[in-house]
Amino acid sequence: SPLRGGNFSLKDFEIGRPLGKGKFGSVYLARTRKGESHFFVAIKVLFKSQLISGGVEHQLEREIEIQSHLQHPNILRLFTYFWDEKKIYLVLEYAPGGEMYKQLTTMKRFPEAMTAKYMYEISDALTHCHMRNVIHRDIKPENLLIGVNGELKIGDFGWSVHAPSNKRQTMCGTMDYLPPEMVCGDSHTASVDLWAIGVLCYEMLVGKPPFEHDKQSETYAAIKEAKYRFPDYVSKGARDLISKLLVVDPSKRLTLTGVMRHPWVESMLEVNRR
Numbered sequence: 001s002p003l004r005g006g007n008f009s010l011k012d013f014e015i016g017r018p019l020g021k022g023k024f025g026s027v028y029l030a031r032t033r034k035g036e037s038h039f040f041v042a043i044k045v046l047f048k049s050q051l052i053s054g055g056v057e058h059q060l061e062r063e064i065e066i067q068s069h070l071q072h073p074n075i076l077r078l079f080t081y082f083w084d085e086k087k088i089y090l091v092l093e094y095a096p097g098g099e100m101y102k103q104l105t106t107m108k109r110f111p112e113a114m115t116a117k118y119m120y121e122i123s124d125a126l127t128h129c130h131m132r133n134v135i136h137r138d139i140k141p142e143n144l145l146i147g148v149n150g151e152l153k154i155g156d157f158g159w160s161v162h163a164p165s166n167k168r169q170t171m172c173g174t175m176d177y178l179p180p181e182m183v184c185g186d187s188h189t190a191s192v193d194l195w196a197i198g199v200l201c202y203e204m205l206v207g208k209p210p211f212e213h214d215k216q217s218e219t220y221a222a223i224k225e226a227k228y229r230f231p232d233y234v235s236k237g238a239r240d241l242i243s244k245l246l247v248v249d250p251s252k253r254l255t256l257t258g259v260m261r262h263p264w265v266e267s268m269l270e271v272n273r274r
C-alpha cells in the first residue's frame with residue numbers, strides 16, 4: 001500500500017465526505033494524493049482536548065498499539081497516525097460496506113447463512129487477537145464494519161486490553177454485551193469475547209440483544225443468570241451454538257475453534273457456497 005513508511009500529515013490526503021460521528025471525533029473518507037491510483041482510507045479525527053477531558057488518552061495509545069500490529073482480513077487495518085496542535089488523526093482502512101448495525105437496522109434481522117458467515121469471520125479474527133493475548137472486550141454491531149466483499153471487519157479497538165485484565169471500565173455504551181464476570185467486576189479473560197459473540201449471534205438473528213430490558217437492573221439480573229428466550233423462528237442449530245456461548249461460567253463457554261467448527265456454522269457456510 002502507498003502508506004509505507006512514516007511521517008504522514010494531512011497534506012498527504014484529500015479529505016472527502018464525513019462517514020460518521022464517533023464518541024470522540026468524526027470519521028472522514030479520504031484518499032492519498034501521491035501516486036496515480038487513489039488509495040481510499042478512512043481518517044478518524046480525534047480532539048486532544050476531548051481525549052484529555054474524557055481521560056481516555058491511555059486507551060487511545062493502547063488502541064493504536066494493538067490495532068496497528070494486528071493484520072487480518074477481518075480486522076480493520078490501522079495504517080498510520082499523526083497529529084497536529086489540536087487533533088490526532090488515525091488513518092484506517094476504508095470499509096465500503098459501512099457499519100453492520102446500520103445493515104441490521106435496515107434488514108431488521110439477518111438470514112441464518114449471513115449470520116453464520118459473520119460468526120465464522122469474527123471467530124477467525126478473535127483467534128488472531130487471542131493468540132496475541134489481546135482481548136477485544138467491546139464486540140457489538142456498532143464496532144463492526146463491512147468490507148468490499150461483504151466480509152466482517154472488527155473496526156474499533158478502543159476497549160481492547162492485553163489479557164488477563166481487571167481494568168474497571170467506566171461504562172459509556174450499552175450493557176447488553178457485558179458478561180456476568182464483568183457485571184460482577186471480577187477479573188476477566190479472553191472468554192468475555194466468546195460471551196459477546198453469543199450476544200452478537202442472537203442479535204443478528206433476532207434483531208435485538210437477548211438480555212434487553214427496560215430497566216438496567218433487570219438486564220444485569222438476566223445476564224448474571226444467562227436468562228433469555230428464543231423466538232420460535234430461531235433454528236435448533238442456532239439455539240445450540242448460542243446456548244454454548246451464553247454460559248455463566250467463563251471456563252465452560254465454547255472455544256473459538258468450537259464456533260468455527262460448529263455443525264450449524266459449517267452447514268450454513270455450505271449454503272453460502274452454493
Ligand SMILES: Clc1cnc2c(Nc3ccc(N4CCOCC4)cc3)nc(-c3cccnc3)cn12
Pocket residue numbers: 019020021022027042044092093094095096097098099145155
Ligand atoms: Cl473507520 C471506518 C472505515 N470505514 C468506515 C465507514 N464506512 C462507510 C462506508 C459506506 C457508508 N455508506 C454506504 C452508502 O450508504 C450510506 C453509508 C458509510 C460508512 N464508516 C464509518 C463510520 C463511523 C461512524 C459512524 N458511521 C460510519 C467508519 N469507517
